[in-house]
Amino acid sequence: MTKLLRGAFVIGRRDFSATVLSKTFLFFLLGPIFPLLFGVVFGGIGATVANSRQKPVVAVVASEADFNRLDAARDRLATAIDDEHVIRLTRFDPEPNPNVQRAHLLASKDPPVQAVLTGLPDHPQLTGSIKRDGTTAGQLRILLADLEGDAQAEPALAVDHTDTSTANTSRDLALTGQAAQTALFFFTLLLSTMLLSQLVEEKSNKIIEVVAAAVPIESLFVGKLFAMLAASILGLIVWISAGAAVLASFKGLGALPTPEMGWPTFLTLVILYFGMNYLILGALFLTIGAQASTVREVQTLSMPVTFGQVLIFGLAATAVGSPNSTLAKVAAIFPFSSPLTMVARAAEQPGLMQHVIALAWQALWVAIILKLGASLFRKTVLKSGPRTKWFRFGRA
Amino acid sequence: MLQQVQPASTSTGPAVQAANLIKDFGATRAVNGVSLTVPTGSIYGLLGPNGAGKTTTIRMLLGIIDPSEGTRVVLGRDRPLEAAQEIGYLPEERGLYPAMHARDAIAFMGALRGLPLREARRRADVLLKEHNLGDWAKKPIRTLSKGMAQTVQLLGTIIHKPRLIVLDEPFSGLDAINQAKLEELIRREARAGATIIFSTHVIAHAERLCERVAIIAKGKIAFDGRVDEAREMLRPIVRLTTRERDGPWRSAIPAASRTEDNHFVFELPESGPEPLLKALIDGGAGIEALAIERPGLHDAFVAIAGKSAAAEMAQEKPQ
Numbered sequence: 173m174t175k176l177l178r179g180a181f182v183i184g185r186r187d188f189s190a191t192v193l194s195k196t197f198l199f200f201l202l203g204p205i206f207p208l209l210f211g212v213v214f215g216g217i218g219a220t221v222a223n224s225r226q227k228p229v230v231a232v233v234a235s236e237a238d239f240n241r242l243d244a245a246r247d248r249l250a251t252a253i254d255d256e257h258v259i260r261l262t263r264f265d266p267e268p269n270p271n272v273q274r275a276h277l278l279a280s281k282d283p284p285v286q287a288v289l290t291g292l293p294d295h296p297q298l299t300g301s302i303k304r305d306g307t308t309a310g311q312l313r314i315l316l317a318d319l320e321g322d323a324q325a326e327p328a329l330a331v332d333h334t335d336t337s338t339a340n341t342s343r344d345l346a347l348t349g350q351a352a353q354t355a356l357f358f359f360t361l362l363l364s365t366m367l368l369s370q371l372v373e374e375k376s377n378k379i380i381e382v383v384a385a386a387v388p389i390e391s392l393f394v395g396k397l398f399a400m401l402a403a404s405i406l407g408l409i410v411w412i413s414a415g416a417a418v419l420a421s422f423k424g425l426g427a428l429p430t431p432e433m434g435w436p437t438f439l440t441l442v443i444l445y446f447g448m449n450y451l452i453l454g455a456l457f458l459t460i461g462a463q464a465s466t467v468r469e470v471q472t473l474s475m476p477v478t479f480g481q482v483l484i485f486g487l488a489a490t491a492v493g494s495p496n497s498t499l500a501k502v503a504a505i506f507p508f509s510s511p512l513t514m515v516a517r518a519a520e521q522p523g524l525m526q527h528v529i530a531l532a533w534q535a536l537w538v539a540i541i542l543k544l545g546a547s548l549f550r551k552t553v554l555k556s557g558p559r560t561k562w563f564r565f566g567r568a
Numbered sequence: 569m570l571q572q573v574q575p576a577s578t579s580t581g582p583a584v585q586a587a588n589l590i591k592d593f594g595a596t597r598a599v600n601g602v603s604l605t606v607p608t609g610s611i612y613g614l615l616g617p618n619g620a621g622k623t624t625t626i627r628m629l630l631g632i633i634d635p636s637e638g639t640r641v642v643l644g645r646d647r648p649l650e651a652a653q654e655i656g657y658l659p660e661e662r663g664l665y666p667a668m669h670a671r672d673a674i675a676f677m678g679a680l681r682g683l684p685l686r687e688a689r690r691r692a693d694v695l696l697k698e699h700n701l702g703d704w705a706k707k708p709i710r711t712l713s714k715g716m717a718q719t720v721q722l723l724g725t726i727i728h729k730p731r732l733i734v735l736d737e738p739f740s741g742l743d744a745i746n747q748a749k750l751e752e753l754i755r756r757e758a759r760a761g762a763t764i765i766f767s768t769h770v771i772a773h774a775e776r777l778c779e780r781v782a783i784i785a786k787g788k789i790a791f792d793g794r795v796d797e798a799r800e801m802l803r804p805i806v807r808l809t810t811r812e813r814d815g816p817w818r819s820a821i822p823a824a825s826r827t828e829d830n831h832f833v834f835e836l837p838e839s840g841p842e843p844l845l846k847a848l849i850d851g852g853a854g855i856e857a858l859a860i861e862r863p864g865l866h867d868a869f870v871a872i873a874g875k876s877a878a879a880e881m882a883q884e885k886p887q
Contacts, residue, residue: 175650178682179680182676182679182680183680185679185685186665186668186676190665190667190668194667373665374663377663377664377665377666378659378661378662378663379663379664379665380663381627381632381657381659381661381663382657382659382663382677382680382724383680384632385630385631385632385652385655385657385659386652386657386677386680386681387649387652387680388649550633550634554632554633555593555633
């Protein structure tokens with residue numbers, strides 16, 4: 173293991189110096205402008221998906237008959253204006269203690285409850301983080317007027333404003349998660365595809381023989397991966413510094429709601445998940461790129477690899493706003509989408525243990541992919557190994 | 569039947585031992601049962617035409633690739649990479665990072681073999697000065713001539729003072745002056761105690777440098793032993809020129825003799841030179857010239873590897 177790490181350090185140091193001290197690194201630093209635009213576009217798609225899945229509702233605590241009349245009025249309104257723009261209603265049976273029930277409903281996340289309507293049919297009262305004259309209260313007044321058969325009359329609707337509701341918090345936290353996810357996606361998109369071409373230099377310059385005779389192939393893979401990670405982190409520092417200056421000019425991080433676990437822990441997790449996302453995808457791209465012999469082959473590989481990343485982002489984006497859905501759980505377990513999914517989860521849910529487990533799971537996959545990549549390289553590029561075994565583990 | 573090589577002591581055993589190495593690339597068998605022993609401290613040549621399996625054998629010995637079958641023990645380890653810090657390797661296809669400075673390229677190769685970077689740079693400076701390349705230390709490799717770049721790579725091969733130096737076609741691409749310098753460097757490293765294995769398809773280099781050679785043809789070892797043992801496998805060659813064309817003396821000349829430029833060429837009979845001379849004189853041959861030549865390594869190679877292999881080597885670009 174020591175020999176492997178020492179070899180990886182020598183390779184990594186050379187690669188890091190060669191990357192950072194080259195003139196092209198300046199262009200690399202300008203790179204985020206393009207994927208930033210790309211990320212914003214796809215972030216918008218993700219937001220649409222998330223919004224449609226977890227649109228906040230008004231919880232109606234009423235008898236089935238009262239609710240059905242109100243819901244019928246809603247349907248009539250929905251035919252007049254677009255259904256998407258009409259508030260959604262969900263019925264709950266009245267419980268013995270209305271105050272406890274109201275508090276319980278306002279704390280519910282599945283579905284996120286924007287407000288609770290009680291007192292139907294004679295003394296309707298709306299409780300939640302809503303404005304007295306806002307869209308939700310306004311639409312409810314229209315529905316109540318419809319029930320009374322006088323569209324012109326102003327029905328009595330008492331509005332009890334609370335500071336927060338789960339709908340607002342949930343949606344805003346999803347925004348924080350989505351911002352982190354989008355940032356991770358485009359940084360990784362920008363950086364990890366560079367690993368496709370990392371081994372072409374060694375192969376085309378025949379240096380691979382010198383290296384392969386001196387250190388295990390795993391050292392080559394690990395060294396290259398971490399050298400590019402270090403160069404990427406250097407780039408990130410520059411970009412984050414520039415980004416922070418831009419944010420300070422506008423609303424800054426204050427524009428985003430504070431994550432469940434607080435900013436310091438959340439930002440630490442963002443950095444860790446960036447590292448893991450980079451390492452997992454980077455290890456995969458290094459393995460794929462190692463099979464290419466020429467720059468032309470690498471270029472051919474770039475497009476499907478980029479599409480693959482977008483698909484992974486799409487899978488992870490479905491988890492934003494509904495972290496407990498089946499798809500979100502699949503995305504959190506699937507190694508390639510796990511970091512992007514978990515970073516969004518970090519914004520929306522408290523609890524560190526799930527992240528410790530996720531990071532360990534992702535680190536395991538980095539090791540597995542690197543080992544498989546090195547074995548594949550030995551087998552297919554160096555043409556090594558006995559004829560009866562496909563892979564030889566535990567050699568390095 | 570697979571022979572199992574027992575790991576040898578690092579100090580007293582052979583530097584390299586290989587038993588029945590086989591390497592298949594798909595349906596093609598590149599190396600077919602190579603067994604060899606390289607004594608510690610020797611200069612050992614791997615002779616054979618291109619495609620004979622020399623490079624594949626070397627790559628297996630160094631652990632770059634694993635054999636399909638067979639075993640090898642290098643400096644006492646059956647996993648050659650475990651001895652990597654004591655081995656220097658110059659591959660047939662030279663490889664350096666074009667943007668790297670000459671000094672850094674040498675130091676990088678030293679660091680790969682376990683030298684601390686600072687020490688590797690110090691040694692690189694010393695080596696470059698010793699080889700009159702001090703002024704080029706901080707120039708990128710891409711600005712160096714081919715010969716200079718090759719020297720840089722060779723210096724990178726020996727920077728960590730390896731116990732075993734493996735050179736794959738080291739003379740390839742070098743001019744006569746640099747070939748002579750390389751021969752001297754090989755001798756110097758051997759005098760310093762290193763074991764040197766080099767492959768070549770130019771027999772003259774092997775003849776000048778090697779104490780032992782292995783002759784590889786078509787993936788198999790045809791001979792493994794001392795150079796003089798290879799020569800001794802052949803009888804001395806007699807070149808005879810006579811005034812007379814025919815006579816009783818002709819019975820002294822073996823039937824398998826051939827005629828070259830008006831003289832007879834044949835192996836010295838086992839009875840030795842004296843009975844031959846007596847028969848020629850008594851038979852009235854009228855000897856104009858008679859030379860008894862010790863066979864060269866080339867003759868031994870022809871006899872061992874076959875005329876076709878020798879012809880292939882002759883067709884290859886001379887170095």
